[in-house]
Amino acid sequence: MKEGPDIAQIGALIGDPARANMLAALTGGRALTATELAGVGGITVQTASTHLAKLEAGGLLAQRKQGRHRYFTLADEAVARLIESMMGFAAGRGHLRHRPGPKEPALRKARICYDHLAGDYGVRMLDSLIASGAIDAVGDGLALTEKGESDLKCIGIDVGNLRSSRRPLCRSCLDWSERRAHLAGSLGKALLSNFLDKGWARRTAESRSILFSPEGDRQFLKLFPVDG
Amino acid sequence: MKEGPDIAQIGALIGDPARANMLAALTGGRALTATELAGVGGITVQTASTHLAKLEAGGLLAQRKQGRHRYFTLADEAVARLIESMMGFAAGRGHLRHRPGPKEPALRKARICYDHLAGDYGVRMLDSLIASGAIDAVGDGLALTEKGESDLKCIGIDVGNLRSSRRPLCRSCLDWSERRAHLAGSLGKALLSNFLDKGWARRTAESRSILFSPEGDRQFLKLFPVDG
DNA sequence: GCGATGCTTCGGTTACGATCGAAGTATGAA
DNA sequence: TTCATACTTCGATCGTAACCGAAGCATCGC
Known part of the structure; x- marks a missing residue:
């Protein structure tokens, strides 16, 4: 049964609506702060902070400290491609x-x-x-x-x-x-x-x-x- | 915030370990019965049944009744590509x-x-x-x-x-x-x-x-x- | 008809994780 | 120094969904 890489972890990371919204927003290419991402996720900053920590631990996000801000971006282009390909898939299934x-x-x-x-x-x-x-x-x-x-x-x-x-x-x-x-x-x-x-x-x-x-x-x- | 297709649903579907294992098994191309899939998922048939119903409702699986068996396959090649691309991504991140x-x-x-x-x-x-x-x-x-x-x-x-x-x-x-x-x-x-x-x-x-x-x-x- | 097999539905338990308030840390501004 | 802002960590609550036992259908073989 346990064949191949673990896709469940990544699926679960993307599977939360708040996290999915943040990732979709970051697909815009712009670096966003934790507070901004909390906004797009529709959650408080505390919650966003834990989400962002998980996404970073999962290798989906990178962060850069700048002053008292913390800017988050997608870890690399591969993440962006994954997100976009899932969007394409979702759109095709009518999961609008x-x-x-x-x-x-x-x-x-x-x-x-x-x-x-x-x-x-x-x-x-x-x-x-x-x-x-x-x-x-x-x-x-x-x-x-x-x-x-x-x-x-x-x-x-x-x-x-x-x-x-x-x-x-x-x-x-x-x-x-x-x-x-x-x-x-x-x-x-x-x-x-x-x-x-x-x-x-x-x-x-x-x-x-x-x-x-x-x-x-x-x-x-x-x-x-x-x-x- | 609510921009684009909803990837969270699909992520959540793939995000459960039992479901992910079933999907990975079905990437083998063979049609499998609910009981077999319960085996690869490491769960009972009851639980598998509910998982399979969700995957089907989400458009990831297709089923075909044949006698008292119910054979499940991936809905189409696009699903297979999505799963494989997620595996590739996961492997690249060390999510083995x-x-x-x-x-x-x-x-x-x-x-x-x-x-x-x-x-x-x-x-x-x-x-x-x-x-x-x-x-x-x-x-x-x-x-x-x-x-x-x-x-x-x-x-x-x-x-x-x-x-x-x-x-x-x-x-x-x-x-x-x-x-x-x-x-x-x-x-x-x-x-x-x-x-x-x-x-x-x-x-x-x-x-x-x-x-x-x-x-x-x-x-x-x-x-x-x-x-x- | 009968029992056996494959699967689904129901009910109840359990566990995990998302959530937020409150408190704690770091940086910047005054 | 003092206050404000940005963020994280802690603690506790709550909801949902995964899970399984038991019961209910459906189909097959006899």
């Missing part, structure tokens, strides 16, 4: 939390997934990159082409730098709202950073959603057209 | 259940992962297929080459038939014991079936491990050499 809330539409349009763009815009961007021949979709994987590399240089992304990191350049990540793939990996991160730097979009304080400015919206849609 | 048991070595050598070969042999097979040019590894994805298609025909696998199914032909699946990828998808399934049909290997009754016969072992190692 309840009726779409007021913030849902914005979240479905564009949101941050650890450090890259997800939602309708994320999926659109990848589709467009594939259609233009910048990225090859082979089997279930993604690879940047030479054309893609030069295209990216034009908008100010130096792929050479990215390659030097150990992290994969392109990675596909299943989008729970669109049920299709969007672009993750260091390139996904670089593209989102690029948009934020240019002022095309900005992150919101409380939510995972990404807000595009009217001008940014226009530029983005022009840069990543659909149907070719 | 405890000391390797007596059956561990066999399990690490070759085991079934839903419907394809995993473990050392599974990883070796994929490595060899890539080294021989039968499969292209592009980015994090896999694609069968023309050479691969003709190679497979020689050992009695008709790729054309496989293509007609909706399921992806090649898919990489992270191996929790080896921490590297092995081949999943319909091709992974076909290869394992092929070995079983030829009598090279057989499944065991109780465990997920795959036992190779001496002759099958020889043939397998010859067909999938390492180092080119």
